[in-house]
Amino acid sequence: MKRAEAGEAGSWPVHDQVVPAGSSSSRVIVHVDLDCFYAQVEMISNPELKSKPLGVQQKYLVVTCNYEARKLGVKKLMNVRDAKEKCPQLVLVNGEDLTRYREMSYKVTELLEEFSPVVERLGFDENFVDLTEMVEKRLEQLQSDEPSALTVSGHVYGNQRIGYKTTKRLEALGISSVRDLQTFSSKILEKELGISVAQRIQKLSFGEDNSPVTPSGPPQSFSEEDSFKKCSSEVEAKNKIEELLASLLNRVCQDGRKPHTIRLIIRRYSSEKHYSRESRQCPIPSHIIQKLGIGNYDVMTPMVDVLMKLFRNMVNVKMPFHLTLLSVCFCNLKALNTAKKGTIDYYLTPSLSTTSRSGKHSFKMKDTHMEDF
């Protein structure tokens, strides 16, 4: 059972299931959910914060806070004004740069991968670990050592969080609780939501989730975004895009793989709630891809040119415009190593160094190939 959360039973009708010992279908999946992760990272960085009510701020939101702050009435995603009003002593740190959170997040995942490689990430602060194999092996070991009555049982809890849109559609059908969903006609639900969504959520309503834990592996995309009150000129947009791109290039450089697609995302100002984004993407020209490992100096300008073309494709710069968000995304990541084993290119990777700027590129031996010798 995945996504089982004992703590959240609350008002939800809970469906406990006994997992029989040795049952061939039972799986052992641990859900590791770190609470107030960003705040914890900040407290590790600066232990003086540990004794204080701490909030992590992004723009005018307190996106998360530590327990001290929670005791004093601060909630996740609370307005900074409201939070300060509730808790004037609240210490705020800026958490708009996710670099350290992302790094710590992957450290947690890597730690869990030592128990089993089957670890699925969900956001930066949740991991699902499939420990079935480990448990089965230990069970075998125990049974051969001491074949006394060995019974293992556990229980799982059904938990439902249906997404915003689906919630609205279900409400329209008069479905507002898990019980309602359990008893609702499958046929009608399938007609309303499509067979895929209908069957899945109805199984979930009974606490049945047999979806596998899918190892996340390295990320499929890298993106950087920035929101703001107003961006209404091309120059302004270009400056912001350059900032986002610079950070992204550093990240891509460290990752080692090469993105083959680039996307620009905008959010236009709208007085209504609507909150919708638009994007344009295109393949990254191959001559730029080739230079990607080498350092950012040579790629910055041509890449900005590409992005500004995407920008003008979306935004008519001859007309007034008002944007509230810009985001750049690298995706379609490829393991760069098209080089054949045994050739010199296979063993060498372009490297950042002082000589690379003067036109003489340098190369580093890849650690992963040391074992080849």
Added chain:
DNA sequence: TGGGGTTAT
């Protein structure tokens, strides 16, 4: 509502 991510269509 931030600044990210994923998968399905």
Added chain:
DNA sequence: ATAACCC
């Protein structure tokens, strides 16, 4: 390219 979902 967008929509919907997750945190």
